[in-house]
Amino acid sequence: MSRAGAAASLDAIPFLDLSGTTQAVRDEVLARWNGLLDVNAFVGGEAVQRFEDAWAAYCDRRYAIGMANGTDALHLSMRALGIGPGDEVVVPANTFVATAEAVVLAGAQPAFADVDPDTLLLTPETLAAAVTPRTRAVAVVHLYGQMPDMDALCRTADELDLLVIEDMAQAQGAAWRGRRAGSFGAAGCTSFYPGKNLGAFGDAGAVVTDDPELAQTLRALRDHGRAGGTAHHDHAYVGTNSRLDALQAVVLEAKLSRLDDWNTRRRDVAAVYHELLDRTVVRPVSELEGSRGVYHLAVVRVHDRDRVRSELAELGIGTGIHYATPCHLMSPYRHLTDRPLPTVEADAAQLLSLPMSPFLSVEDAERVAKTVNEVAARDLR
């Protein structure tokens, strides 16, 4: 349907539409996949190496290690950094559960932290409040694609003698004061799940680091603990199978060359939301001055969220919730936290993720913002 026709009949606006990014790389990917079928190189190999080099360079780091998914990128990084039984890792309670899960998979315990009420990100204060004598590291989550004050957080982590592990699954291409996400911590961990800003055609993930020893340990852990590369039979660790496959590496390399452009378009959509949303009835999550966020999600807070959400659905506007239950209130983790986390707990019932994609038009973004204003204002009259 033409643009004019779409506007006249008010097409549905889905919360997430992957077709634009898929179609943009389709021909390039199919051509390179054909080449791989000629040589039968499916796991590892040149395609994976090429993407790893490109991803490391993009993140301003020396090494990238492809993984099967983001959860493995996180938990294998923790293991490779020597985090295990008896240790605690600070995790913001309002993250996707995988961040907490990774800590447990590494054999350690999450220590859940509260976040800043404007950005919903960790601060030096909320970090320090979660630290105990057993805390070894902090998993800094660049939630929704925004960066916290990394200068302040890294300084505090340093003072408290904590390793910094970045969970940058939602922030591929984001920057804090010109420095890329993934380039601050001992390890920068990401997921390339299809819905992420840089998404594969299936599951994939990666770790970036400047530390050659850490890179080598991660390469071993992802490949059954093999110590000297794939030709060797020396299994020096209990590893796992978390290899990146070549078909996904091809998709990721094709998409990476377009990521900055796509992130700019996401910022344009977010700018429309920020300009038009009525602050008396909708509270958008804010972005810090030094952050160049990549708006993996465009999240607002509204009263009576579930009513707003279902009325928007009736009007053809899809939304999501990230996340309905804070990690520290989920049954496997509930026993770990005995103090209230007021911001995380108060906001969970109000969070609403608006449609976001690099291919969402300005007109559609305007329609979303205006409709959200109207629907959110209804119960306040």
Ligand SMILES: *Cc1c(COP(=O)(O)O)cnc(C)c1O
């Ligand atoms: C997607 C995501 C992960 C986990 O990635 P998987 O590839 O699904 O294992 C971890 N942390 C955050 C913040 C995420 O958004």
